[in-house]
Amino acid sequence: MLYYRPQAHLNLMDYGILVPLKDERASLSLKKLACEHNFQKALRIGFLKPDDLKQVFEASFIDRLWGKELEQEIIKTFELINANGEFHRYDPLLKKKDFSQLRDSILLQCEGTLESCQLALKNQSFVYHFGGGLHHGHYDHGSGFCLLNDLVLAVVLLKKQGLLKSAWVLDIDAHKGDGTAAMLRDKKWVKTLSIHMKEGWPLDSDRLDEFGKLKPCFVPSDLDIEIQKGEEIHYLPRLQEGLEKMQQQYGLPDLCLIVGGEDPWQGDGLPGSALLQLTSEQMLQRDLMVYDFFKKNAVPQVWTLGGGYGELSWTMYYQFLAELRDSQREKI
Numbered sequence: 001m002l003y004y005r006p007q008a009h010l011n012l013m014d015y016g017i018l019v020p021l022k023d024e025r026a027s028l029s030l031k032k033l034a035c036e037h038n039f040q041k042a043l044r045i046g047f048l049k050p051d052d053l054k055q056v057f058e059a060s061f062i063d064r065l066w067g068k069e070l071e072q073e074i075i076k077t078f079e080l081i082n083a084n085g086e087f088h089r090y091d092p093l094l095k096k097k098d099f100s101q102l103r104d105s106i107l108l109q110c111e112g113t114l115e116s117c118q119l120a121l122k123n124q125s126f127v128y129h130f131g132g133g134l135h136h137g138h139y140d141h142g143s144g145f146c147l148l149n150d151l152v153l154a155v156v157l158l159k160k161q162g163l164l165k166s167a168w169v170l171d172i173d174a175h176k177g178d179g180t181a182a183m184l185r186d187k188k189w190v191k192t193l194s195i196h197m198k199e200g201w202p203l204d205s206d207r208l209d210e211f212g213k214l215k216p217c218f219v220p221s222d223l224d225i226e227i228q229k230g231e232e233i234h235y236l237p238r239l240q241e242g243l244e245k246m247q248q249q250y251g252l253p254d255l256c257l258i259v260g261g262e263d264p265w266q267g268d269g270l271p272g273s274a275l276l277q278l279t280s281e282q283m284l285q286r287d288l289m290v291y292d293f294f295k296k297n298a299v300p301q302v303w304t305l306g307g308g309y310g311e312l313s314w315t316m317y318y319q320f321l322a323e324l325r326d327s328q329r330e331k332i
């Protein structure tokens, strides 16, 4: 099932934020699949309120997002001011919409991930959500273009509602799911696997503070797989090994949420993800490997977009979905 909520349209350029993260990732993929009018729409809109978020995130952080500190929180999350106090990849003159609309769109994406999980659990099936995957979002702050962590929000609320007993969050984006790992570290019923670039962002390794004291920043996922630059050949075997290890160690979950970022692709437009350079074929094999693993084991799976930058990133989402259709794995 393809799930899309056009109301959650997110085009950062509309806010003067010069990051090529485009909502066309969804619309172009749907068009090429000839599914522009044939996808699961949102069942409910606007049902998540700040009080619901406070069940998962720090209350004062949520208050800031709905208060006059919103602009500061967005600036921090998208790193719009550099160390010299100058605007960085941000031009307020190009801003066409208010930041409150950006926050609301992100909230709608969170709803989308939650609803996708509910649908996947209800139908014991595959749901592809054209949104979400905001894996750098933390308990008390946004980070790395991710204001609110939709993955953690969804699994924790579903657990509280008694709709699942166990879950995995599988992160195949180029960047480590650091926010997810940190927020879920004490929750034994949910397990995290992240396969990502060994070097580069997020800069969460332990480091010295201004007093020369070691500041612990690194929070491991339950399983982290780090791929060194130039070692892409090992990516697929190590991912397969990781999935099997998770199954052996923790058993299969009631639901798996996947951050299907397309930024490990060599054609991706974000310079910061250039340390991982998977070919189009490797990307397809990656996605099918994950899909087949959960399908074979009858685990409901929800995919989210995660990172994917530049004009062509949508082609990677498309090729996976087209293959699911053409190989008759899914009716799309």
Ligand SMILES: [Zn+2]
Residues within 6 Å of the ligand: 173, 174, 175, 261, 263, 273, 306, 307, 308
């Ligand atoms: Zn990424």
